[in-house]
Amino acid sequence: MPNTLQILIKQFNYEGGFVLKLEQLGRHILVEFYNCDCDILGDHEVIEEYMCEAARISNATIVTSCFHKFNPWGVSGAVIIQESHLTIHTWPEYGYASVDLFTCGDSVNPWVGFNYLEKMLKSERSESTEIARGMIEKIKNFSHKKLDNITHKPM
């Protein structure tokens, strides 16, 4: 498997179709989880457990993490993984949580973590945006050095 993430986009024309292959270091999913379980959003131990499990089942490897419980409510935290990070900020009083899943390489699937968190937070509605991070062509184009074989972060 290649170490960079390859995104395949199928584009159609009148003659048939062709495939455009884009390469990027990582993919970053920004999620708004609405109408979650308020008690869960306020429990910092449970939130930390869910975030770490979301990383693991996405096939990521956790290297460190840090969480903070706010007074009177709310949790913020980050799980740093070999493949980048997961973060969360919760507003239990509104049933709302803001989650990021940023992963590099093609051995990790952040959408597995998304599905898990949506279920565990009992979010009735969510919205997400996926952003490409570290486009290979841009890094190569802007660099003063000749860069070959760009890969995601070494372990």
Added chain:
Amino acid sequence: MPNTLQILIKQFNYEGGFVLKLEQLGRHILVEFYNCDCDILGDHEVIEEYMCEAARISNATIVTSCFHKFNPWGVSGAVIIQESHLTIHTWPEYGYASVDLFTCGDSVNPWVGFNYLEKMLKSERSESTEIARGMIEKIKNFSHKKLDNITHKPM
């Protein structure tokens, strides 16, 4: 000052102009820093120091942080602030860093942190995207409860 972040967008029409006021819990700036100083990107102590200072000069309050140095190179880390988070992932070998500045409330200005990091990482080129997080109208609209006076995370 209001506790939600108010974004003013001036829209012009043929008759003159009007102001559209949008409210959101936070603003999230996703940054690609190209052509940075490779030695700085590889120094995890310096990166942690810069990230914490970027939070402070943006007027944020740090509550916890976690950083990891990769072998043979690269740094990943997060600074959790009362107002959300700052994260970084560096690829010293490509002079590239991926940075997020996510802040809530209107007492913090993430662009101050952006400017500081651009200077300290000696990035010759950068690209950024600002994403609204926690749109107040959506949280209210989707909620089953009547929500009034939505504000950013309590301290």
